[in-house]
Amino acid sequence: MSAARRALVPPSVEVAALVSCAALVVALTALARPTVLAVALWIGALVVAWGWAGMLALPSPRGTAVVLVTGSLALVLSAALDRQAPWLDWVPGALALSVIAAFLHQLLRVDGRPRIVESVSAVILALGLVTCGVLMVPLTHSDQGAALVAATLAGAAASSVSDTLGRWPAIRAWLVPAALVTGGAASALVAVLLDQPWSIFLLSGVLAGAVSHAVRSVLRDLPTMAHARPRLVMAVSSVLVTGPVAYAVALALLPEVVLR
Numbered sequence: 001m002s003a004a005r006r007a008l009v010p011p012s013v014e015v016a017a018l019v020s021c022a023a024l025v026v027a028l029t030a031l032a033r034p035t036v037l038a039v040a041l042w043i044g045a046l047v048v049a050w051g052w053a054g055m056l057a058l059p060s061p062r063g064t065a066v067v068l069v070t071g072s073l074a075l076v077l078s079a080a081l082d083r084q085a086p087w088l089d090w091v092p093g094a095l096a097l098s099v100i101a102a103f104l105h106q107l108l109r110v111d112g113r114p115r116i117v118e119s120v121s122a123v124i125l126a127l128g129l130v131t132c133g134v135l136m137v138p139l140t141h142s143d144q145g146a147a148l149v150a151a152t153l154a155g156a157a158a159s160s161v162s163d164t165l166g167r168w169p170a171i172r173a174w175l176v177p178a179a180l181v182t183g184g185a186a187s188a189l190v191a192v193l194l195d196q197p198w199s200i201f202l203l204s205g206v207l208a209g210a211v212s213h214a215v216r217s218v219l220r221d222l223p224t225m226a227h228a229r230p231r232l233v234m235a236v237s238s239v240l241v242t243g244p245v246a247y248a249v250a251l252a253l254l255p256e257v258v259l260r
Contacts, residue, residue, distance in 0.1 A: 012164040015231055019160035019239060026149075038076045041076055042072060044240060046072070047232060047236045055224050056118075058115070058119050059119055066105075071097075071098030075130050085258075087141060131243075132243040147194040148204060148254065150194070151196070151201040154189070160212065162209075176213065179210060187208070208245045
């Protein structure tokens with residue numbers, strides 16, 4: 001591998017530290033209360049908005065950031081202010097308005113609208129990531145749901161630590177199994193510490209480790225990953241994407257957490 005190519009690969013230890021810190025903050029706020037978690041998620045969304053256009057080298061970075069900041073605020077508030085189960089009734093409307101804002105932004109561009117399809121698709125993808133994170137908020141209305149969120153995030157953090165083994169070429173082929181094993185083990189450990197059913201939490205950790213590792217694997221080869229800001233965006237994105245995992249596991253195996 002050439003020196004130029006090696007420079008484009010994000011430092012695994014640095015990324016693991018970023019993912020672990022982000023996951024820890026979100027997990028602790030999830031154990032606190034839903035509104036505190038909503039604030040933490042919006043801060044994470046602000047990080048994504050701050051670096052998303054730069055990470056993907058999109059045109060009109062300022063307009064993209066404005067759409068993502070306002071759209072993420074609408075998504076977070078739609079879940080945080082809803083007072084009736086399943087606490088997601090307003091989220092589809094907020095997401096729809098955010099997508100409309102993304103298209104409106106393209107109409108207002110005065111630069112000739114180069115790469116318009118790529119720009120719209122990237123903004124909608126970022127809004128989707130924020131929506132993934134918002135799915136954690138309803139679960140925190142119960143102690144068991146909050147514990148499940150914390151355990152799921154532990155799985156994501158553990159998988160980022162196992163990614164550091166990729167510095168040795170002989171182990172790179174085993175990074176996916178390592179992410180599954182470490183993610184499940186970390187979630188099961190959190191379940192035991194919080195006196196929760198470890199088998200259900202184990203499943204959540206395995207899935208969280210898989211999807212979190214997948215996001216980092218997709219983004220890590222971008223040329224912009226030679227810089228710190230895109231690496232931070234990648235780390236936060238790999239945490240937000242675990243929201244549907246926790247929600248789906250709760251809906252399938254702990255429905256009282258979601259539908260009570």
